[in-house]
Amino acid sequence: MSKYLKRLHDIQTWLRTEPLGISDILKRLEHQEMKVSRRQLNRDFSAIESMLEDEERLTHFFKAGQKYFYIHTKTPFKSERTAIETTEIYHTHFYNQILTDEIQFNLELIQSAIKEQKRLKIKLIKDDETSQNLDVDTENVVVCPVKIIYHRNSYYLACFNSKFKKVEVFGLRQLQKIESGKAFNNFKVLEERVIIELKTRFGVTKNINDKVYNIEIKFTPVLGRFIENHHWHESQNIKSVNGDYILYLKCGINRELMGWLFQWMYNVKIVKPLLLKQLYKKTLQESEMLVKDKTPFVYRNIFTDKFDGKL
Incomplete structure (x- = not known):
């Protein structure tokens, strides 16, 4: 590969990774003993534009008086991610966001x-x-x-x-x-x-407070083996204890965690902490009151720091 083509290749690689100013690019080239003038670099930009893929474009913006360049790749945002695309797989599209x-x-x-x-x-x-x-x-x-x-x-x-x-x-x-x-x-x-x-955070939902808890959740054996086979949080550690399964987490407490617990219905039990047990009980009570028409059917969220202070 000629020095010219290597220079174009290196500049493309850098600009696909992060935005760079002209002075930044010139310094990198000089460090690699490929020193060029600003005029030559502008000509290189024109050459790079002609080499880009259809979904790519050379873009620039200004920050603190300096012009920055980067290669923008048009991302095909989709509402699903599948490991394999084949006619043998049927997709339910369950929980897929509708991308308007x-x-x-x-x-x-x-x-x-x-x-x-x-x-x-x-x-x-x-x-x-x-x-x-x-x-x-x-x-x-x-x-x-x-x-x-x-x-x-x-x-x-x-x-x-x-x-x-x-x-x-x-x-x-x-x-x-x-x-x-x-x-x-x-x-x-x-x-x-x-x-x-x-x-x-357990998921992406805001925590009820700024604390991180050592959480233990017990699952029945059949459900425990399913839980063990999936990723829920980077801190997760799952152990089999006397036939049941214990999920250990180190994270905050939020509404998303509570909703996740409720989907397992009567095959899950909270071991600790006490706050999570209290919130679980409170959510059960709120749900029962709604079923009995004792509370209005309106949007509410009890998972706030104000509620935490009342427990």
Whole structure:
């Protein structure tokens, strides 16, 4: 491979990985003893554009007065992930998110905003999917987007709210009328904070408080073998004890964990902690009162820090 082609190949590799300014690219080339002028680099960009795949494009943006370049790959966002595509497999499409044109558009916009480290201006956040929007309708929110999460066949935005200094997660369906805004700094710092926060959550839902608990959940043998065969949380450890199965977790307590427990009905039992037992009992009581028409049939969420303080 000639030096020219190697240079084009290396620049493409770098720009597929992360946005780089012209000075950054020139320094990398010089470090690899492939020093070129800015004028030559601009000619290289033209050559690279002609070499890209159909779903790729060379994109640029400005940050702190410097022009950054990266190769954007149009992502075929889908509402399902399958290991094998074959006529022998029948897909139920159960739990698959319906990706409307608006959600597809927002996914593309968010992906670019993350790449370019630009804030998102959200006109309206509707409903409550992750216990993060308890007011149900919140207007004019500005966040720093960090990750797109694919969870339970649905897409979520993990972001940092600079106003409240906290990590937030919202379902893509909740976000109405979004647009990219000004650039923000410290992306790596915010990315680390988001990852740390997500590791404390069972799924993507906000925890009831800031604590991480040592959780033990007992399953009957038949269900336990199913639980053992699946991934639920990165901290999970499953052991067979006297014929039953014990799932050990180290994470926070949230509404998603409670909903997950209830799907196993009478084949599951909480060993600890006490707070989780209390919340389980409280949820049973609330459900029974609803069945008996003793409470109004309206949306409620008892998994908040206010409720935690009452236990």
